[in-house]
Amino acid sequence: MNKLSADQLSFFDREGYLMVPDVFCFEDLVPLREEIEAIIDIEAQRLHVSGKLNDTHAGASFEHRIGLIYNEKPEAAAKIIQAITGRAGGGHSGEGLFSLITHPGLLTVIESILGPEIVGSSVYRIRPKVPGMPSGVVPWHQDSGYFHKHCDHEMILTCWFPLVDATEENGCLQVFPRTHQAEIFRHHTGGPGGYLVITEDDMPEGEAVTVPVPLGGILLMTNRTPHCSTENLTDVVRWSVDLRYQSADIPNNVGELPEQFDPDKSPYEIACYPPEADFVVRNPKDPSSEVKNWEAFNEIRQAYEAIRPLGPSRWEAVGS
Numbered sequence: 623m624n625k626l627s628a629d630q631l632s633f634f635d636r637e638g639y640l641m642v643p644d645v646f647c648f649e650d651l652v653p654l655r656e657e658i659e660a661i662i663d664i665e666a667q668r669l670h671v672s673g674k675l676n677d678t679h680a681g682a683s684f685e686h687r688i689g690l691i692y693n694e695k696p697e698a699a700a701k702i703i704q705a706i707t708g709r710a711g712g713g714h715s716g717e718g719l720f721s722l723i724t725h726p727g728l729l730t731v732i733e734s735i736l737g738p739e740i741v742g743s744s745v746y747r748i749r750p751k752v753p754g755m756p757s758g759v760v761p762w763h764q765d766s767g768y769f770h771k772h773c774d775h776e777m778i779l780t781c782w783f784p785l786v787d788a789t790e791e792n793g794c795l796q797v798f799p800r801t802h803q804a805e806i807f808r809h810h811t812g813g814p815g816g817y818l819v820i821t822e823d824d825m826p827e828g829e830a831v832t833v834p835v836p837l838g839g840i841l842l843m844t845n846r847t848p849h850c851s852t853e854n855l856t857d858v859v860r861w862s863v864d865l866r867y868q869s870a871d872i873p874n875n876v877g878e879l880p881e882q883f884d885p886d887k888s889p890y891e892i893a894c895y896p897p898e899a900d901f902v903v904r905n906p907k908d909p910s911s912e913v914k915n916w917e918a919f920n921e922i923r924q925a926y927e928a929i930r931p932l933g934p935s936r937w938e939a940v941g942s
């Protein structure tokens with residue numbers, strides 16, 4: 623994979639987003655798909671044995687299985703999804719995911735925007751948008767709404783990619799272009815699905831753009847690009863991953879254990895999102911600082927899964 627071209631970079635700077643096709647080949651995505659399938663299988667069997675699920679839909683494809691389970695028993699599907707996403711969304715730290723986070727072609731694209739010293743930013747998510755499941759629909763927000771205010775003017779690059787083709791029909795993302803140079807819009811807690819939301823009154827004027835992403839492609843966005851995702855109107859589960867990267871000089875918790883978190887430090891020394899672990903993925907100046915293997919990545923992520931430092935709390939509830 624090449625670096626982004628001058629045209630791609632100027633599109634990203636102007637619009638606040640960029641879709642890049644063919645970053646991954648299908649084989650790159652297979653290990654993560656298989657990891658997810660294995661968790662679904664174990665959890666479905668467990669629920670079946672305890673009488674909480676009649677049919678494990680063992681023969682169904684990756685694209686359909688959790689949707690079929692949801693149709694039969696929504697609570698069983700929710701339990702299985704939690705086994706994949708963990709306590710708060712970023713709990714999976716398998717080798718297949720690590721190989722995508724550190725994929726050399728992807729990091730070359732990321733480097734075009736952030737420079738050569740790249741930190742894997744703490745918030746990543748694996749999302750199944752199951753047809754009919756309300757929590758799959760994510761309302762308008764800027765990712766910075768979730769981060770500490772002192773990081774509002776830093777660049778935390780979101781890299782969103784699907785594990786199946788993401789189309790308008792199955793609920794790909796919509797972005798609000800050319801608004802990422804503005805301040806953070808007001809958000810509220812308790813939006814649809816329990817997410818943060820920019821309510822209609824606080825949304826900027828203009829037109830949203832729907833961004834389908836074919837399998838293998840990625841959607842890049844800034845942390846100040848408003849975006850949302852719409853309902854899945856198909857019978858295919860729109861599995862996706864959103865990763866984030868930042869340059870090494872932005873506040874982070876690299877090298878800090880969760881029990882060492884000190885909320886009284888000067889704000890600029892506190893990571894943009896303290897509850898989960900940041901980790902170095904590329905640093906040509908100091909290669910020894912990179913998280914080189916999956917075991918080290920897994921260890922640091924699971925330490926934060928066990929003990930989650932306090933996160934930002936900067937918005938009021940909807941209706942308050």
Ligand SMILES: O=C(O)CCC(=O)C(=O)O
Pocket residue numbers: 749751758759760765780782849850851862864
């Ligand atoms: O995948 C989705 O539906 C929403 C993703 C999103 O909002 C994000 O990556 O910040």
